[in-house]
Amino acid sequence: MTDLTSTLDQTRSGDAGFGDYVTLLKPRVMTLVVFTAFAGLVVAPGGLHPMEAFAAILFIALGGGASGALNMWWDADIDAKMRRTRGRPVPAGTVRADEALALGLALSGISVVMLGLASNWAAAGLLAFTIFFYVVIYTMWLKRWTPQNIVIGGAAGAFPPMIGWAAVTGGMSVESVLMFALIFLWTPPHFWALALFMKSDYADAGVPMLNVTHGRPATRRHILAYTVVLAILAVGTGFTVIGGPVYLATAIALNLMFLKGAVAIWRRDDAAAEADNYAVEKAFFRLSLYYLFAHFGALIADAALVRLGWGVF
């Protein structure tokens, strides 16, 4: 019996539960993908049948999950070195790397083909490009090569609202590009704030984050610069077709708060940050999470007002 138990214990590695495979799809990132894709779908002119819309969101989310699995397959070596990521299924040994690869490839194929069948091939093409961009351009190439990894890699996370828009309209437009730009410009301050208080994690893994290669003062300056450009774009979007009173009020309030946080980060040094355990950086990071959900939530609210006949703009 003892022998059997020890044999069973040894099979723990590579014999994962269902939850381990779900973790492989990065469910927290998926919520952002689902929400922003839904926003793109709702604010787009025209409409889909609820079943088609549900299927489109589902397969966009599945494509995002597939990217996550492929990312965890490729990055297992550096994930094992970082505190934040060492509990992920592949470095933790619950899922084998080749399983992660197989799951990622299978879900990529299924999600792209099914999105094409459920909505149109323009949306499916964008989803395929997003998976390629995240896995090959960001994960395999840029992440370990340039301190601008987050900037360019952030584009992959910015595509979902464009895909949602394309699922309805069959193409792209200025408004869908603006939604893309909102996430694209939001990503660097969000991750650089995280990198400031995660301290040595990225350095230990040899990932050339801006704070590792150019120092922390430069990172603080970059956070402010991106936040200023982001604020202009975010408020400016309020004056386009997809904007409205709810969005404009949300954008003005949140961008003022975001700018205040970025200025506070820029004005202090590491000694001050160490003294209060990176309270300002952590608060800025937390705000950045609400920031994106609030902006896209406001876009959805304005689209709902227009459909109810209460649109102002």
Added chain:
Amino acid sequence: MAFGKDHDLHQRRFGRNLGLGLALAAFVAVMFGLTVVKIDRGGINQGFDHVLRPEMLPAEGAQ
């Protein structure tokens, strides 16, 4: 001899099989729903049986 309590390994395998089964069932349901919607919204499908009907011919005014 009574069976002992399931090892953690069996519980994980059961969970995995159950999860996979539910995921496949959900996929079938989505496919079925999509098919119904696509056919409902697709209008009348003509020509699937290779039989020519007058309504399939282009209108005279359009020529």
